[in-house]
Amino acid sequence: MSITIDAERLARITTLAHGSHQPPNGHIAACVMEAVAYVAGEPWSDRPECACPVIGAFLRSWNDALNGDERTKLLLPLVPRLVGTRGSKALEARRATMAADWYIRASTPAWLRLVGLSAHADTLASFSEITSFEETPSIHPALEAAQKDARAAESAGWSAALSAAEHAAWSAALSAAEHAAKSAALNAALNAVEHAAESAAGSALHATTTSLQHSALGLLVRMIREPEPQS
Numbered sequence: 001m002s003i004t005i006d007a008e009r010l011a012r013i014t015t016l017a018h019g020s021h022q023p024p025n026g027h028i029a030a031c032v033m034e035a036v037a038y039v040a041g042e043p044w045s046d047r048p049e050c051a052c053p054v055i056g057a058f059l060r061s062w063n064d065a066l067n068g069d070e071r072t073k074l075l076l077p078l079v080p081r082l083v084g085t086r087g088s089k090a091l092e093a094r095r096a097t098m099a100a101d102w103y104i105r106a107s108t109p110a111w112l113r114l115v116g117l118s119a120h121a122d123t124l125a126s127f128s129e130i131t132s133f134e135e136t137p138s139i140h141p142a143l144e145a146a147q148k149d150a151r152a153a154e155s156a157g158w159s160a161a162l163s164a165a166e167h168a169a170w171s172a173a174l175s176a177a178e179h180a181a182k183s184a185a186l187n188a189a190l191n192a193v194e195h196a197a198e199s200a201a202g203s204a205l206h207a208t209t210t211s212l213q214h215s216a217l218g219l220l221v222r223m224i225r226e227p228e229p230q231s
Contacts, residue, residue: 003040003050003084010039010080016071018064020046031063032075036082052085054095055223062216074217081224090229094131098226101130102219104139107212112146114208120146 012028013035021029023044030038033056037048046060047053059082063071109121123142130139 005039005080005083006041016076032059035079040083050084050086051082054092055085085224087228094229095223097130097132098223106215110208110212117149
């Protein structure tokens with residue numbers, strides 16, 4: 001999809017904001033996807049026609065999870081690259097499985113390692129890349145085992161940090177994956193992450209969140225670059 005980006009409009013956006021906003025009247029307050037619609041010359045919306053819906057689901061969630069400085073630093077440079085990312089349903093499905101793969105094989109293990117569940121983390125990380133949602137049932141037993149032990153770690157008296165964990169990129173990846181399909185494996189991974197996050201605190205939690213943010217940024221770039229599947 002070839003669309004001309006309005007360079008003047010792009011230059012006017014210097015920060016990104018939380019939530020949805022009214023069309024600009026002087027000062028521009030926009031989330032990342034509203035900024036995409038604006039620079040593409042579309043009607044004001046956080047669901048621009050020129051952008052992939054799966055990537056849009058990811059970024060709407062992540063935009064609102066980040067604080068102001070992080071949001072602008074990480075997401076504003078992506079705005080011009082998001083214009084024209086809409087493709088076929090097959091490409092949407094491929095991008096959704098990319099998000100699910102990262103969620104299960106990269107993000108979930110990071111949270112499990114944070115609370116000492118390295119064996120479960122290694123098991124999940126060692127699975128082959130998920131390329132379709134039909135593959136996720138084979139991963140489900142490993143996820144359920146991780147979920148059980150993460151729940152035990154949570155109940156062992158650790159301090160809760162779930163609210164901070166919800167601001168990590170894994171929730172955005174889940175939004176993108178669920179845009180295309182509901183999956184028992186995704187739900188099991190979510191439960192494992194929640195219990196692990198509730199068992200973590202302090203500097204280690206911050207380090208994991210920061211690492212995953214940069215990893216998720218790499219995932220988004222790969223999703224943007226992903227070509228149309230060959231028919």
